[in-house]
Amino acid sequence: MSDRPNPSVTDNEKRTRQPYSERLWVPLWWWPVAFGIAGLLAAEIHMGAPGIRAWLPYVLLFPIPAWVLLWLSRHRVAVTEDDRGTPELRADRAHLPVNFVARAAVVAPTAKSAAMGRQLDPAAYVQHRPWIGPMVLLVLDDPDDPTPYWLISTRRPEKILAALGLPSAG
Structure with missing residues (x-):
């Protein structure tokens, strides 16, 4: 027999047990609206630029709404x-x-x-x-x-x- 305590529940597991956890996400309907606004802005810029510059506004502007919406959704509320x-x-x-x-x-x-x-x-x-x-x-x-x-x-x-x-x- 070992002198070690019962390994079924460790101190680490006790500390990380969460009775409640919630991430405060933005509403789902904000996503298509944000990408629609970015798409309209990119199309506006695209109208005056032929060639390789035509797709550049889309590549540069579409990550921005994703980053902004994820940043707004970063907050968490939890009971530990x-x-x-x-x-x-x-x-x-x-x-x-x-x-x-x-x-x-x-x-x-x-x-x-x-x-x-x-x-x-x-x-x-x-x-x-x-x-x-x-x-x-x-x-x-x-x-x-x-x-x-x-x-x-x-x-x-x-x-x-x-x-x-x-x-x-x-």
Whole structure:
């Protein structure tokens, strides 16, 4: 017999287990629109240039909308577990352990304008994507942190709150 612990679940596997993960992609209909605009611009340039210069605008302009749309879709929202098994919210590089959350609520798409407008605290952490309707609001209870709350865009706020183990107040 070996003195080694059970290798079925390693520390690395515990750390990388993700109860919830979401990438905030742009809507699918933006892709043909972006390529259509690039195609029209390339055709406009192509009209005045015969020969080899005729295809050059297409080659140079078509990667641009792909890069822009992928860059806009780079943001991720995930709920992971730390070394002790405590869930934490990760919004890109920022992370929030669940033990600092006093209460949570779902912000409906109809209330998003008020939450992002006149009710927004300038010290809040906001990750807003205009093409995503709902948001999740996490009010903090950390005396060392001047941030009063987090406001995060997500397509499935109920799943985030469930993965964090928080009841939804909205």
